[in-house]
Amino acid sequence: MRLLFVVSLLALCLEVTNLRAEVLNQEMQVDLDSVGDATCSVKERYPAREWLRWKAAVGDHPDLVVRNEKRQYAAWDFSDFSFTKDEVSRTAESKKKVRALAQLQRDGSYSLNKLIGGLHLVTNKGNEWIFSGRSESESTETEQTVHVMLPVGAYETHIVNPDTNDMELIYSVPRSGGKSPLLLLVGSGFGIFGIVMLGVSRRAQGSRPLPLPAFIKPASGPALPSGTKWQLVGRTQGGRSLRIEVTDAMFTSNGNRIVLGRTAELCHVVIDDGSVSKQHAQIRKEGDNLMVADRNSSNGTAVNGQFNRRPFDEVPLREGDTLTLGEVKLDFTKG
Numbered sequence: 001m002r003l004l005f006v007v008s009l010l011a012l013c014l015e016v017t018n019l020r021a022e023v024l025n026q027e028m029q030v031d032l033d034s035v036g037d038a039t040c041s042v043k044e045r046y047p048a049r050e051w052l053r054w055k056a057a058v059g060d061h062p063d064l065v066v067r068n069e070k071r072q073y074a075a076w077d078f079s080d081f082s083f084t085k086d087e088v089s090r091t092a093e094s095k096k097k098v099r100a101l102a103q104l105q106r107d108g109s110y111s112l113n114k115l116i117g118g119l120h121l122v123t124n125k126g127n128e129w130i131f132s133g134r135s136e137s138e139s140t141e142t143e144q145t146v147h148v149m150l151p152v153g154a155y156e157t158h159i160v161n162p163d164t165n166d167m168e169l170i171y172s173v174p175r176s177g178g179k180s181p182l183l184l185l186v187g188s189g190f191g192i193f194g195i196v197m198l199g200v201s202r203r204a205q206g207s208r209p210l211p212l213p214a215f216i217k218p219a220s221g222p223a224l225p226s227g228t229k230w231q232l233v234g235r236t237q238g239g240r241s242l243r244i245e246v247t248d249a250m251f252t253s254n255g256n257r258i259v260l261g262r263t264a265e266l267c268h269v270v271i272d273d274g275s276v277s278k279q280h281a282q283i284r285k286e287g288d289n290l291m292v293a294d295r296n297s298s299n300g301t302a303v304n305g306q307f308n309r310r311p312f313d314e315v316p317l318r319e320g321d322t323l324t325l326g327e328v329k330l331d332f333t334k335g
Contacts, residue, residue, distance in 0.1 A: 022047035024142045028115065034151045034173050035255040036102035036110050040078075043093045051090040059085060059092065069094065076101070076114075077296050077311055099295065099312060100279060105170075106265045109156070112169040115146050120163055127154055129169060230290075232323060234330035236273040242330065244269055251285040258283050259295065260325065275299050275326030283317060292317040299326035 025045040032038045046054055058064040065083050077099040085092040102110040119133035127150040135142045150157065150171055157171040232244040246269070250258050254268055261267040263278040271280070277297035284291045294301035296311035302324040303315050317323065323330045 022050055022141070024050060026142055026144045028144070028146045029149070030101070030112075030115065030146065031149045032102055032110075032112070032151055033255070035257055036100050036104060038098045038101040039095070040098055040101070041093065041095045043091060046090045046092070048090065054092075065092075065094070069096070073098075079312065100259075100266075102171075103266055104259070104268070109170055109172045111160075112148065112171075113167065116148070116169060117165045117167050119144065119146060119167070121159060124157075127152070127157075129157075228334070231333050232330035233333065234328060236271075237275055237327035238273070242271065242328070244271070244330070246283070248285075256285045261295070261297075271325060271328060273326065273328050276328060277326070280325050281323075284314065290317045291315065292323065297326070301325055 024047065027043045029041040030038050031040075051059075058068055062083055066081055069078075069081065078096040079099075081094065081096045083092070083094045101114060102112040105111055116131045118135075119131040122130040122132050122145075124130070129148040129150070131146045131148070133144050135144070148169060151173050153174045154171045155174070157169070160166075160168040160170055228248045230246045232242070232246065234242050236242060246258065250268060258268040259266065259279055259282045260269045260271060260276075261278050261280040262270065262272060262274075262276045264270045266279045277295070277299070279295045280297040281292060281294050281301040284293070291314040292301065292303060293312045293314045294307075300307045303317060303321050305322070305324070306315075307324075317332060319332060319334045321332045323332055
């Protein structure tokens with residue numbers, strides 16, 4: 001009797017060990033672009049028992065898979081969702097595009113804290129950073145690996161708060177048409193030197209006018225084109241006047257897209273009003289046309305009183321239109 005009890009106890013321990021030994025492998029690939037948007041692919045490989053349980057619950061119903069993804073990533077704005085599964089290898093794979101996965105900071109850098117909090121940095125090589133970690137549920141352990149591919153040219157990349165739930169991957173991206181600080185400094189030095197020498201030369205030769213060097217334009221000559229400018233003019237709900245200037249250069253240096261909202265760390269243009277969300281709307285430049293879209297704001301975005309039906313649905317923004325962000329109405333004109 002005692003022997004039977006011992007055998008039964010051993011069998012029970014082995015069963016519990018087998019249950020706890022089941023490991024769900026989850027591998028995520030995150031490809032970031034120059035404005036913080038990303039394409040995310042998630043591949044999950046299930047142990048046999050967990051595969052049957054998952055299939056019965058959601059795996060055979062793609063609409064439930066989408067629902068669970070939206071619940072799991074409720075703070076994300078994602079689109080172009082696709083899903084496949086393989087019975088032989090017991091794998092399921094989903095892919096989606098995510099808006100503003102990396103958040104724009106006040107100093108112009110980007111911060112990625114979603115997905116990597118609580119994980120550990122495994123390695124980094126060039127623009128690829130790999131993180132991993134393990135979590136447990138009642139019967140299954142999840143081994144998670146996240147591959148992050150930063151945009152081309154990313155620099156000053158570093159980790160903040162490593163190995164914690166608040167870990168962040170910080171990086172910067174080069175701006176289109178920008179000049180390096182060293183080149184600007186050298187150019188400024190040559191410019192100042194040239195002006196000083198010109199003044200000395202004029203003083204030495206009396207009042208006789210000298211021809212200007214080829215690289216200096218006469219003050220009376222035609223002004224160089226400064227690029228297209230637009231203005232958003234209106235009032236907040238509290239009666240405060242607003243005049244916002246948007247230039248071609250702003251689009252060029254931010255991937256042809258600028259974000260409007262209440263929080264300076266997350267936006268290119270700040271509108272300080274309680275009815276405006278942290279990231280409220282975006283204006284995208286496409287050739288000579290401008291397109292506006294709501295960024296899943298609380299109070300919505302409208303053009304001429306017509307609110308966008310869904311976040312990130314773009315509509316044209318033309319001269320003379322009225323752009324409404326929450327309770328703020330702004331008339332759009334070309335400057």
